[in-house]
Structure formats: C-alpha cells, structure tokens
Amino acid sequence: MSAAIKRYGLGILAIAVTFIVFVVPLLFMALIAMKDRREANRLEFSWPTNFSLVENFQEVLSARKFMLVTAFINSTILTVVSVAILVILAAMVAWVLQRRRSRWNPTINFLILSGLIIPPAVIPTIWVLQGLGLFKTLTGLIFIEVAFGLSFCVLLFRAFISSIPKELDEAAVIDGCGPIRLFFRVVFPLLKSVIVTVIVVQSVSIFNTFQNPLYFLPGDSNATVQLTLFNFQSQFTTAYNLLFMNILLITIPPLFMYLFFNRQIVAGMTAGAVKG
Template identity: 85%
Template structure:
C-alpha cells in the first residue's frame, strides 16, 4: 500500500510540476495574445473580455512590411537545407568511422568531441565566411548550422551503426554493391529511427536558433523567426498582446513537431544509447 501510494504520489508530483512549468506559461501566453492592448497591459492571468485573435494576428503579420512572413520563409529554408545536409553527411561520416579503422580515427574522434565541448568562435567564423563571400547570406548560415550540429549527429548515428552487423556490408559487396550504393541502399534505410530523431531535434534547434542568425545573418531582409522577436520587442514594448502573439506564432511549429514525434525522439535516443 505504501509503495503504491509512493508511486502514485510521485506521478502526481510530476504532473503538477509539468503543469506549472509548461502548461501555465503556455496558457498565459495564449490568453495574453488574444486580449486587446488595455487588458494585455495588466499582465494578469485572466480570461479576456474582448477577444482580438484575428486583429492581433493581422497586425503582427503585416508589421514592418510583413517581416514575419519573410522570417518564416528564411527559417524554413535554413532549417530544411541544414537538416538535410546534416542527416546525410553525419550518417556517412559515422558509417566510415564505425566500419573502417585507421590511424586517423583517434584524431577524428577528438575533433568530434571538441565540437561538442569547445564553444564556437564568432569572429574567426565571420572572417572565414567573409573570405568565402558567404557572410550575410543563407548559404553561409546553413554551413554554420551544419558545422555546429555535426558532432552531435555523428555521435548519435555512430552509436546506432555499431549495432548493425558487418555481415550485411559484406553480403552487399559480394552482390556487387559499391560504397555509395551500399550506404544508400543497405545502411541508410536501417537508420530510420535515428534519422527521425536527428530531423526533429535539429529542426527545432535550428528553427529556434537566435545567436547564429544574429551574428552571421544581420539585416531585416535576412531575418529569421527568432530575430523578429528581438526586433518586435522594441516596437511592441507596450503592446503586450502583439508581442505575445508573435511569441505564440513562433512557438507553434516546434511545439507541433514535438507533439507528433516525441515517441520517435525517445526511441531514437534510447536505441543509440543502448546499442552503442
């Protein structure tokens, strides 16, 4: 009886903590986003007497020459391109490192771990991008996102590839598969659970990234969704309803992704951790 009570008690505490930490702020944000300016200025947790969902949405969307629309387009291009390159490149690197032993493996492993530990150097990265002619451009920022996310993805893929028997590679080679065909026809389809995990985790991280676009992609024409919040904060300092509507619109895409793919994320993370 005591054990059962303790188990349910811990569950109730966990649910209560989740409600306080996640549900309450989300509800406050939604309620403030649909209020008018006068009610929103009170910043209290109350039901709005005058719903202005459509009006607030239209004002935020059309502000600064539809800057939010441009930001969503930029963030979508940035996220899709970066994640696509990360998935393919990280899987290929992890496969080579796991399957082929050489004297360079120790150095490569050190560099991968360094990518997780050492913080990014902003000024040297800007110099490199300027030298390549990619500073203040989406392709340059895509390369930056790929570089900073590659270490995590390689480690995740490598842990899962370690569980795939080498006999599959040998059988495919005997059947006449070359290295490229072997990877894309045999190995890559087996990485589905980890691929989903990498796609969701990296998509949310890149879509919500504020620091890298701020440093490497300045300018209103190149704004991403997180930079619009930074720009709108000064414009809507007293218009909390519009500010929270902007926050709500930015929060919806990552929230939907986690809502629909949370099981795949956990499955991919667990598979990599256990099988590696």
C-alpha cells in the same frame, strides 16, 4: 503500501512540475495574445474581456511589410537545407568511423566531442565568413548550423550503426555493391528511426535559433522567425499583445513536430544503447 504511495507521489509531483513549467507559460502566452494592448500590458493571468485575436494576428502578420512572412520563408529554407545536409553528412561520417577503424579514429573522436564541448567563437567565425564572402548570406548561416549540429548527429548515427551487423555490408559487397551504393541502398534505409530523431531535434533547434541569425545573418531582408520578436518591443515601450501573438505563431510549428514525432524521438535516442 508506503513504497507505492511514494512512487505514485513522485509521479504526481513530476507531472505537476511539468505542467507548471511548460503548460502554464503556454496558456499565459495564449491569453495575452488574445487581449487588446491596454489589457495585455497588465500581464495578468486572466481571461480577456475583449477578444482581439484576429486583430492581433493581422497586425503581427502585416508588421514591417509582412516581415514575419519573409522570416518564415527564410527559416524554412534554413531549416530544410541544413537538416538535409546534416542527415546525409552525419550518417556517412558515422558509418565510416564505425566500420573502418584506423589509427586516426581516436583523433577524429576527440574532434567530434570537442564540437559538443567547446563553445563557438563568434568574432573569428564572422572573420572566416567574411573571408569566404558568405557573411550576411543564407548559405553561410546554413554552413554554421551544419557545423554546430554535426557532432551531436554523428554520435546518434554512430550508436545506431553499431547495432547493424557487419554481415550485411559483407553480403552487399559480395553482390557487387560499391561504397556509395552500399551506403544508400543497404545502410541508409536501416537508419529510419534515428533519421526521424535527427530531423525533428535539429529542425526544432535550427528553427528556434536566435543568436546565430543575429550574429551571422543581420538585416531585415534576412530575418528569421526569432528575430521578428524585436518588431514589437523597444527601449521604452512594448506591445505585449503583439509580442505574445508573434511568439505563439513561431512556437506552433516546433510544438506540432514534437507532438507528432515524440515516439520516434525516443526510439532514435535509445537506438544502439544496448549493443555497441
């Protein structure tokens, strides 16, 4: 009996902590976003007396010549292109590393793990982008996001590919498939679960990134959604109702992605955990 109480008690405690850490801040943010400026400045967890949801939404949307709309377009392009490159490139790298063992594999594995451990160097990276003529360009930031996310994606794909029998590759080669056709016709369709995981995890990460656009893509015309938070706060004053409305708007897309694809994320994370 005590063991059952202990087990259920820990479960209830975990649910309570999760609710406090994740749900309460979301509710607080939504309540502040519905208040007028004077009431929002109190930062109280209370029901608004005067609903200003529509007015706040219109003001946030039209601020600084509809900068939020431009930011959503930039963030969408950045996310879609970066994730597409990551999925294809990481899957191909993982397939080659898993199927073609050579004396270079330990070195390559070390470099991949280094990408997860070593923090990025901002100033040298800016110098490299300036030398390539890619600083302050969306293309340069796409390359940055791909470079930062490649190691994690390769490890996920490699764990899953290790569970795919090599006999499928051999049968496809006997049927006349070349390397490119073998990968895209045989191997790539089998990676559906881990592809969904990579797409969701990396999309949320890239869409929510703050420091990379701040360092490598400055300028109002290049703003991404996270940088629009500066529109409503300054050194001396902050419009909390507009700031929290802005946060609420840029939180909705990643939140819905996690809600709809949480099962696929778990399946892709655990793929290859038993075998390989």
